[in-house]
Amino acid sequence: MQTIEIPELVRYNHSYFCFFAVGIAVRYWLMKCEPSVYSIDDLRKDKSTIWEGVRNYQARNILRDDVKLHDKVLFYHSSANPAGVAGTAVVSRESFPDPTAFDPASQYYDRQSSVYEPRWFSIEVTFVAKLPVFVPLALLKTTRGLENMLVIKKGMRLSVQPCNAKEYNIIVKLGQG
DNA sequence: GCCAACGTTGGC
DNA sequence: GCCAACGTTGGC
Numbered sequence A: 001m002q003t004i005e006i007p008e009l010v011r012y013n014h015s016y017f018c019f020f021a022v023g024i025a026v027r028y029w030l031m032k033c034e035p036s037v038y039s040i041d042d043l044r045k046d047k048s049t050i051w052e053g054v055r056n057y058q059a060r061n062i063l064r065d066d067v068k069l070h071d072k073v074l075f076y077h078s079s080a081n082p083a084g085v086a087g088t089a090v091v092s093r094e095s096f097p098d099p100t101a102f103d104p105a106s107q108y109y110d111r112q113s114s115v116y117e118p119r120w121f122s123i124e125v126t127f128v129a130k131l132p133v134f135v136p137l138a139l140l141k142t143t144r145g146l147e148n149m150l151v152i153k154k155g156m157r158l159s160v161q162p163c164n165a166k167e168y169n170i171i172v173k174l175g176q177g
Numbered sequence B, C: 001g002c003c004a005a006c007g008t009t010g011g012c
Helices: A007-011 A015-021 A040-046 A057-066 A137-142 A165-174
Strands: A028-033 A048-050 A072-077 A084-097 A121-136 A160-163
Touching: A028 A084, A028 A165, A040 A048, A040 A072, A040 A084, A040 A121, A057 A084, A057 A121, A057 A160, A072 A121, A072 A165, A084 A137, A121 A137, A121 A165
Parallel strands: A028 A072
Antiparallel strands: A028 A160, A048 A121, A072 A084, A084 A121
16 A cells, blocks of 8 residues: 655644645554553564454454554553553554464464454554653543543443544653653 | 343453 | 453354
8 A cells, every 4th residue: 555645744733734634644543452461661672563462343443444554653551550651652564464363372363364354453563652651541531632532431442542633742741741 | 133141341 | 359331142
């Protein structure tokens, strides 16, 4: 797939350009991971990783169809004490069949997923930064401008969630302390 | 297509 | 570890 780079365009904070840029502009995502499985420190060490093992259809569809090269990612630690945003990453490869689904030795193996008709999809993300100050969920819940984030909604379990530039920037700023 | 049972997620 | 909230499975 061909990528269209429009850094100059997105830099304009002007409604006409923003409207025009919809569809090709960089998108923003919040991606959950249990730090006991894979943390922001692991990503910093590895530099890049395959986002494998997503076995939820809604999240699968997002990974397969919506997450694009250069999209920005908030790396969220779930099931942690406390849970919250630990860092940022960037999408470095667009959707491809999740190799763990084909691997009988993997805990994510799915015999119903074939190479010819893959059921599950991955992307690759690359480390950008670890936030100097961890941004806990409790703070997300009380920060103005983040009211519409999915992650603060009760019962929201989607592991790959859309967010926007405003929310991303607020959280990154919180993470600077 | 309904829905109960079961499994998983994830905050606390 | 608890448990509420979901998502999936499978009998009917």
